[in-house]
Amino acid sequence: MTEQNIIRKITDTVNNSVGFKVFTIFMLILVLMIPGAMIQSMIWERNSRKEGAVREISSKWGEKQTVSGPVITIPYKEYYEDDKGKIKYSIHYIHFLPDDIDIKGQVFPEIRYRGIYQAVLYNSKIEIAGSFPQMPLEEINIPPENIIWSGAYVCLGMSDMSGIRDQIDAKLGKMPVTLNPGIESSDVMASGVSTKIPLRQNSGKLLFQFSLNLNGSGQLFFVPLGKMNTVSLSSSWSSPSFDGAFLPEQRQIDDKGFKAKWKVLHLNRNYPQVWKSKHQTESSAFGVNFFVPVDLYQKTTRTAKYSLMFIVFTFMSFFFSEVMNKERLHPIQYLFVGLALTVFYALLLSISEHLNFDIAYIISGAAVITLITGYSISILKKRKLSLMVGGILFILYGYLYFVLQMEDYALLMGSIGLFAALSIVMYMTRKIDWYLLKLDSRDN
Incomplete structure (x- = not known):
């Protein structure tokens, strides 16, 4: 071979x-x-x-929105002795949360296109009402003379200020107030609106009411800062996704849209009604996502x-x-x-x-x-x-x-x-x- x-x-x-x-x-x-x-x-x-196109559309209309508050914030002086033995002071803030918050909202969604990509945008009409209790000064352990009452203010948090469409109608007690952009302290919320309020040591219960016309995209969340929080939302969007720290206790979804209601107690979250430090309140946020049902x-x-x-x-x-x-x-x-x-x-x-x-x-x-x-x-x-x-x-x-x-x-x-x-x-x-x-x- x-x-x-x-x-x-x-x-x-x-x-x-x-x-x-x-x-x-x-x-x-x-x-x-x-x-x-x-x-x-x-x-x-x-x-x-696609996500880049959605962000571009949202940036011109309004990003995902998280509404928190209102909160009363009061500055106070904290004295200390420096290295040279001199007595100095620094400004700190104490925050008071409401007794009750009742939120009613109606959301009007729409789909906008950028080329072949689409984003879910919405306009919302939100009514916020509730009350603050009498200032519990005995809980804060601060000498009354150190409290700067003239610097007290009420703030309402919104994650994207560019979504505000109209002037916010606000009342404290029976008196209309004008809200200004910006918050002195970021201990509770990173961005929002605020107004000075005439508080005294013996100030009693304070009612509040806010009317928002707010644009956003994709998501609408709320932070439960009250002792008792109720949120009622309705919309014509037929494919919502309820998300966040709490799910609605009542919900109704059909081809015409959805209705949902949340009830959250202060016992359900991990921060107090009064504090002097910073807390991550966003971890208790809840709400609804507006998403396109079929993600190709x-x-x-x-x-x-x-x-x-x-x-x-x-x-x-x-x-x-x-x-x-x-x-x-x-x-x-x-x-x-x-x-x-x-x-x-x-x-x-x-x-x-x-x-x-x-x-x-x-x-x-x-x-x-x-x-x-x-x-x-x-x-x-x-x-x-x-x-x-x-x-x-x-x-x-x-x-x-x-x-x-x-x-x-x-x-x-x-x-x-x-x-x-x-x-x-x-x-x-x-x-x-x-x-x-x-x-x-x-x-x-």
Whole structure:
């Protein structure tokens, strides 16, 4: 036997080896994970671009809004002795929270577009009423002569001041007051409006009332600073998401919009009614998110996570077709099929940005199934096997669409589907003698 014949025999043995073929397919799957990762990166980039467009729209209308307060803040002097023995003082603030806060709001949402991207904006009419108790000076342990009564003010917090559309109608007691932008102390809230109030040591109960015309986008939250807090919201938005530290105790959602009511006690949060330090009151905020029900980037990301499974099952279909048909397939042909499967996600992403996600899924799936089935007819030489491959792809894409619709049960349905597919493969191949199997078309 010549050296050339030996090399040819070794080459034929390797080429006809099932193990080598499986190894080659495995390496191709690893290679195809690269374009899969590129697709994931493209989805992330498009989602980032969408978020940038939403921020741009919101910045000109009003960002997410968090309303907090009102709060009475009084400055006081705290004396200390410096290094040289001189008596000096620094200004600190003490904060008094209301006894009760009652908020009633009506929200008017709308969708604005920037190119192909959309953002949910809203205008809200908010009425805030309640009362402050008599100043509990016995709780603060500050000498009365150190309190700067002339510096007392009431503040109302808003996270984005650019959303204020009209002058805020405000009353303290029976007297209308004018609110000014800015807050001296950021111990309770970072931004908002305030006004000086004539307080005395024996000041009694103080009623308040505020009327806001406030623009925002995406989210409207409230901070429960009262001993008793009630918030009632209504809107024509039919897909709200109640979020934050507390959920509404009553809610009604239908096609015409929603109504929701919260009731929060001071015992439900982790800060007192009177304090002299800084507290993170935002951690107790609650409210509603206004979001678009179908997030195509989230759905496309979930779809792309199944790309490896699609490649594996499709390659298995071609491999078993190759085994049964005794028609050799080149690794390049496997690679073309894998790239066609990867292109599905690029098609889905690009089409769904302009059409409904379901329609985009049908168009993309039909295009890829048609492409691979037609290619299979050419390389497998048998229409029956090619249609079988197309049928498997149709079942895979159909089942994936079914899983995507069941967000809460997606893991369960996906696991059942994988188990069923593996069971079918094991049953169909139970009589194959893998040791004797060769991929040589001359071997019967």
